[in-house]
Amino acid sequence: MLTSQRKFVMPYTKWVFYLDSRFIRLLIPLVLFFMFFSLNSSPLSAFTSLYPVRQFLFNNLPFHTRTKNDPGWKDELLRSKMAVCLVGGARRFEITGPSIIQMILKQYPNSDLFLHSPLDSDAFKFSLLKSAPNIAAVRIFHPQPLLENESYARVLTAHNSPNGIQGLLQYFNLVEGCLRMIKSHEQKNQFTYEWILRTRVDGYWNAPLGPENFIRGKYLVPPGSSYGGLNDRLGIGDHRTSKVALSRLSLVPYLDSVGFAALNSESAFKAQLTTQNVTYITKRLPFCVVSDRKYDFPPGRFGVPVAALSSPGPLSGAKCRPCKPVCQGMCVENVMESVEKSWSWTEWEDGALELCDAHDDWENGWEKIFDRVVGKKLAKARKMIHSMKMKDCVKDFNELRKRTAHWSAPPVDEICSLGLSRI
Numbered sequence: 001m002l003t004s005q006r007k008f009v010m011p012y013t014k015w016v017f018y019l020d021s022r023f024i025r026l027l028i029p030l031v032l033f034f035m036f037f038s039l040n041s042s043p044l045s046a047f048t049s050l051y052p053v054r055q056f057l058f059n060n061l062p063f064h065t066r067t068k069n070d071p072g073w074k075d076e077l078l079r080s081k082m083a084v085c086l087v088g089g090a091r092r093f094e095i096t097g098p099s100i101i102q103m104i105l106k107q108y109p110n111s112d113l114f115l116h117s118p119l120d121s122d123a124f125k126f127s128l129l130k131s132a133p134n135i136a137a138v139r140i141f142h143p144q145p146l147l148e149n150e151s152y153a154r155v156l157t158a159h160n161s162p163n164g165i166q167g168l169l170q171y172f173n174l175v176e177g178c179l180r181m182i183k184s185h186e187q188k189n190q191f192t193y194e195w196i197l198r199t200r201v202d203g204y205w206n207a208p209l210g211p212e213n214f215i216r217g218k219y220l221v222p223p224g225s226s227y228g229g230l231n232d233r234l235g236i237g238d239h240r241t242s243k244v245a246l247s248r249l250s251l252v253p254y255l256d257s258v259g260f261a262a263l264n265s266e267s268a269f270k271a272q273l274t275t276q277n278v279t280y281i282t283k284r285l286p287f288c289v290v291s292d293r294k295y296d297f298p299p300g301r302f303g304v305p306v307a308a309l310s311s312p313g314p315l316s317g318a319k320c321r322p323c324k325p326v327c328q329g330m331c332v333e334n335v336m337e338s339v340e341k342s343w344s345w346t347e348w349e350d351g352a353l354e355l356c357d358a359h360d361d362w363e364n365g366w367e368k369i370f371d372r373v374v375g376k377k378l379a380k381a382r383k384m385i386h387s388m389k390m391k392d393c394v395k396d397f398n399e400l401r402k403r404t405a406h407w408s409a410p411p412v413d414e415i416c417s418l419g420l421s422r423i
C-alpha cells in the first residue's frame with residue numbers, strides 16, 4: 001500500500017515548479033490531509049482514503065485539464081438535474097448494488113435513479129435499492145424475443161455475443177428503454193435532465209465517481225475493453241450526447257442505410273456516435289463488471305483478462321470477480337503486453353490491475369475474500385441477501401415501490417418467490 005501511495009504522489013512533485021499562489025495556499029491543508037490518511041489504521045482504509053487525496057490534487061492543480069476551471073464544479077453538478085440509468089440483470093447485485101448506491105447515488109444525492117431490468121430469479125436482490133436517495137422509475141419486465149429483421153442482421157454480428165444477435169438486441173433494448181423511461185418522466189414533470197449517466201447493474205465501484213467526468217458537449221466512456229469499437233459499459237453525457245448514445249436500437253437501421261455491417265456491440269456504439277457527430281472522450285473510472293463467466297488463464301491475444309475485485313483500480317469496466325490474485329506486478333505487465341490493445345486490453349499501470357485465474361467457477365471462500373475487501377458495511381448487504389426470507393423481500397420491495405415515482409413490474413410476490421422459497 002505504501003508503494004502505491006508513493007506512486008500517486010511522486011509525479012505531482014514536478015508541478016511544484018508551476019505553482020501559483022492559489023496552489024501554495026492549498027498545499028498546507030493537503031499535506032496535513034495526506035499525513036492524516038497515511039497514519040490512518042488498516043491498509044484497506046488507507047487505500048480507499050487515497051481517493052479524496054487524489055481527487056483533491058486533481059481538482060486543485062493549476063494547469064490540469066479540468067472540464068471547468070472553477071472549483072465549484074461539483075456544487076454546480078449537485079444543483080443540476082441528473083438521471084442515473086441502471087440496466088441489466090440483477091445477477092450479483094448483492095455485491096455491486098451497495099457500491100453503486102455509495103459511490104454514485106450518494107455522491108450525487110440530487111440524481112434520480114432509473115432501473116430497467118428483465119425479470120429473473122435474481123431480481124429480488126433489487127430490494128436493496130430501497131436505500132437509494134431518489135428513485136424516479138423502476139421497470140422490471142418479462143423478457144420477450146425481439147423482432148430480427150434484415151437491418152439488424154446486416155449491421156450486427158453474432159460473433160462473440162453469447163446469445164447471438166438476439167442477445168445484442170435485448171441489450172440495446174434495455175439501454176434504449178432506459179432513455180424512454182427518462183423521456184417519459186421528463187414529459188410528466190415538465191423538465192429535462194442536464195446530465196444522464198448510464199451504467200450497469202453488475203458494476204462494482206471501489207471509489208466515488210468524480211465530478212471531472214461530467215463534460216459538456218462530449219460523451220465520456222472508459223478506456224480499454226473496447227473490442228474494436230468503444231467501451232460501452234458506462235457513459236456520461238449531457239442531454240444531447242446521451243440521447244444519441246442511448247438510442248442503441250433505433251439507430252441500427254440508420255447505420256444500415258449508411259453501409260455499416262457486421263458490428264459487435266462496441267463497434268456499433270462507436271459508429272453510432274461518430275455518424276451523429278458526437279465527440280467522445282475517455283477517462284479511467286473506478287468500477288469493474290462482476291462476471292460469473294469462465295475465461296482461460298493466462299488470456300491469449302483475444303482472451304479476456306479477469307481482474308481481482310480487490311485490485312486498486314481504476315479498472316474502467318474490465319471484467320472482475322472476487323479471488324486471491326494469481327498475477328501481480330511484472331506478471332500483469334507480461335500478460336497485458338500479449339493482449340490485443342484494441343480488444344480486451346485495459347489500462348494496468350501504477351499497479352491498478354491484479355489478475356484472477358478465472359478458468360473455473362468462483363473459488364471456495366470467495367465470500368470471505370469479498371467481505372474483507374469491501375469492509376463490514378458493504379458486506380452486510382451480501383449476507384442479508386444470502387439469508388433473505390420471503391417476508392423480508394416482500395417488505396423491502398414494498399418499501400422500494402412506495403419510494404418510486406413510476407413503477408412497472410410484476411407483483412412483488414412473484415419477484416420475490418422466483419428467487420426465494422416461500423417460507
Ligand SMILES: *[C@@H]1O[C@H](CO)[C@@H](O)[C@H](O)[C@H]1NC(C)=O
Pocket residue numbers: 149150151152253
Ligand atoms: C427493421 O425494423 C426497424 C424497427 O422496426 C425498422 O426501423 C427498419 O426499417 C426495419 N428494417 C427492415 C429492412 O425492414
Ligand SMILES: *[C@@H]1O[C@H](CO)[C@@H](O)[C@H](O)[C@H]1NC(C)=O
Pocket residue numbers: 275276277
Ligand atoms: C455531421 O457532420 C457532417 C459534416 O459536418 C454533416 O454533413 C452531417 O449532416 C452531420 N450529421 C448529423 C447527424 O448531424
